[in-house]
Amino acid sequence: MTAELKVGIACHPGLRDHYISQGDLTRLGTIAEISFADFEAPGDPWGQIPVVPELDDRLAEFASDKDVLLVFHGAPRVTSRVFAAAPNLRLVGDIEGDRFAGRIDVAAARAAGVLVVDTTHASSWPVAEWALALMLIGLRQNARFREIIAGHDMSQSEYRTRPPGRELTGKTVGLIGFGHIGWRLREFLAPFECPIIAYDPYAPRELADAQRVDFASLATVMGRDVVVCLAPATPHTTGMIGEAELALLREGAVFVNVSRGSVVDVRALIARAQQGDTWFGLDAHDPEPLAVDSPLRGMSNVFLSAHIAGVTVEAQPRFFALMVDELERLSAGIEPRAQITDRVVAGRGN
Template identity: 50%
Template sequence: MSAPRPRVGIVVTAAGRRRYFFPEHVARLERSADVVWLELEGPDRVFGPPPQDPALAARVAEFARDLDAIVVSYGCPRITDDIMAAAPRLRLIGDTHGDRFAARVDVDAAHRRGIVVSDTTNGSSDPVAEWALALALIGLRNAGALFRRLVAGELLWPDRTVFLEDPGYLHGELTGKTVGLIALGNVGRRLLELLRPFHVRVLACDPGAPDVLANAYDIDLTSLDNVLERSDVVISLVPLTQATAGMIGAEQIARLRPGSVFVNVSRGAVVDTEALVERLRQGDIIACLDVVEPEPLSIDSPLRTMPNVFLSPHIAGVTDAAEPRFFEYMVDDVERVLAGVRPRYRLVPREPSSS
């Protein structure tokens, strides 16, 4: 007698299902499991913490009762220990849009129960890494300032000797430079791949990165101060948490070497905006920012008019090609777990003492 087919449940708003859960990936999952849906009301994207709704949580607990895996996304309440207790067959909890912060899943409770947790927010990592590289190149060529002058109708080089003093001339090539990365998550590791043809030296600050990454990627793991002081380009990739909010403050910004480029594609609140503005007023660094604090950027912000600032409106990870990947990667991980293989995008308890 053959074993019963696994049962996989998906909890998401109806709008989110239409936007992110592409039929071809659902069909692939259906080849290895019975797939059931709990569609909720709400938009395709929901910002902020998951809803605290006891009635909704009870609906999810009932829905999960006979599931082997549950995939959650926008609109779903937090998957608590009580919900897990109601689902004795549960082997995997997957979040397609959790930003790897476990807001929708009690990872500690899942760990205690032997339930694997996976988060595939890294579906947007590739375009973020690409835009980080692009911003580094834009900054090194001083392209933001040159663009401003061109569209303003200026004749840029009435005297060609002026060109010899332009930062884009003096520091314009990425090849052979030292690049500092702040964090080595999915975006950082993809960026390391993109940087290889430029033969750069990479300094990386990530206290959670295992030493084996240094050999695997031929990089040097070091302190934040070293990254800031010794890099020609510094790229912030760190997620926003209580520990990282404001971590790049006035003291850190002062350590950036003259002539360097600072790129931020992480979160604006990681950086002290006022301190960055003050350093930029000195005119000796260039900033290329996809994120700022606050967002949207105020109309009177000096960042809008500074010649040594290039801005983009928080679009690094927002591409049409990225949207199918969130669930595509989740299907990969569901298939792995159902086959007895460790998932690639696993979340583990943050505290080492968690049992």
């Protein structure tokens, strides 16, 4: 059988086996001829990848005869130089980085007629799971039970006769951002019969009927029973949730952040938490790691985790598995699902 596609994969050699399972590699091998190139490009994998001329040339040479170029951690930025050197390219894909990062020049790809596909949403499954967990922890006010972990004797009678914990079922949930994680979280919330209101200026309004959600302003969303921040870090979202927005949290509300710490003004967050009438589940922080002397660490109404929502054994190989799914679609004449479109680019805030 002659391979239909020539696929090149550029990445850090030390991470290849962590992300690419043999089973998915075999699956891709049934439709493609696969080759690898080792790169250790500098730069923040979650931000803009700088262009290094020497690496730019190497990547262009590697891609020159390829139909598909896949990149992830360690790979250089895919530039117009690469597209000019690879006339057969049909698709360039980012396996894992950040859907709002800068590893691919999308404008140059569009000019070259090349599809851009990004499967970094593979972590939406565990992030949505952890968001749900933090919602439940907040409603049950579990952060106050840290005294049990510390070895203190606590009478259970108060919690049985005057239980502070509340149930999620029937609570109205506000989502700040409604992308892949929001879609997944909506599925998880279905058994709880929670009305969902989302703030996302970039989400197609057709999703309201398709996903059974309503859209509203940020102020409206902040006033729900449970509020979950899923907004990406962009120039437009930095500090988007500040003192005025946090003041809208109702007494007893739960605020969860599993996206990026920079979306929430940390001083305003600390001040709001210090009022003690709301509950917080925070996985993302600004800066990271959370400062040792941060007041948030000692608050009994704050549950903290170390930005681990998307980090699971199952998620790591899923990034490549989803990309193989996309290439199977491409090979069958079907459009890839996770394309970087003009709407997605607009959401980046570039």
